[in-house]
Amino acid sequence: MKCPRCKSDYYSKNGFHNRKQKYICKECGRQWLGEKSDRGYPQPVRELCVKMYCNGLEAKAIGRYTGISYNTIINWVKQAKSTGKMSLDMVDDPETTEADQSSHFITSLYSQKNPPPRSSPSGH
Numbered sequence: 001m002k003c004p005r006c007k008s009d010y011y012s013k014n015g016f017h018n019r020k021q022k023y024i025c026k027e028c029g030r031q032w033l034g035e036k037s038d039r040g041y042p043q044p045v046r047e048l049c050v051k052m053y054c055n056g057l058e059a060k061a062i063g064r065y066t067g068i069s070y071n072t073i074i075n076w077v078k079q080a081k082s083t084g085k086m087s088l089d090m091v092d093d094p095e096t097t098e099a100d101q102s103s104h105f106i107t108s109l110y111s112q113k114n115p116p117p118r119s120s121p122s123g124h
């Protein structure tokens with residue numbers, strides 16, 4: 001990717017706008033929106049994919065279950081790591097550790113457009 005105005009590749013990230021990565025050119029100061037960082041998937045879906053990844057599922061497997069591209073999932077994982085959101089409390093939900101259940105879970109997520117109520121961890 002290059003600056004749309006001066007074709008420089010000397011640019012840096014400049015925050016987000018409507019969940020799209022914003023960039024700013026350091027040569028001419030032009031700002032523009034990059035490719036969508038998450039393809040518009042709702043936040044619960046992103047978090048679930050990262051959670052599945054934390055539980056040991058490979059990104060390719062998650063992609064197969066969810067239909068989300070491998071690269072998108074990897075990006076989410078990277079973002080979660082860089083923002084510190086990938087933490088132990090995300091691997092704490094026994095109901096999403098099984099791949100089949102995760103698949104079912106995300107299917108219902110899509111159909112309902114509402115995340116199901118979280119079961120509170122017991123005995124801790």
Ligand SMILES: [Zn+2]
Pocket residue numbers: 003004005006007008025026027028029030
């Ligand atoms: Zn420029």
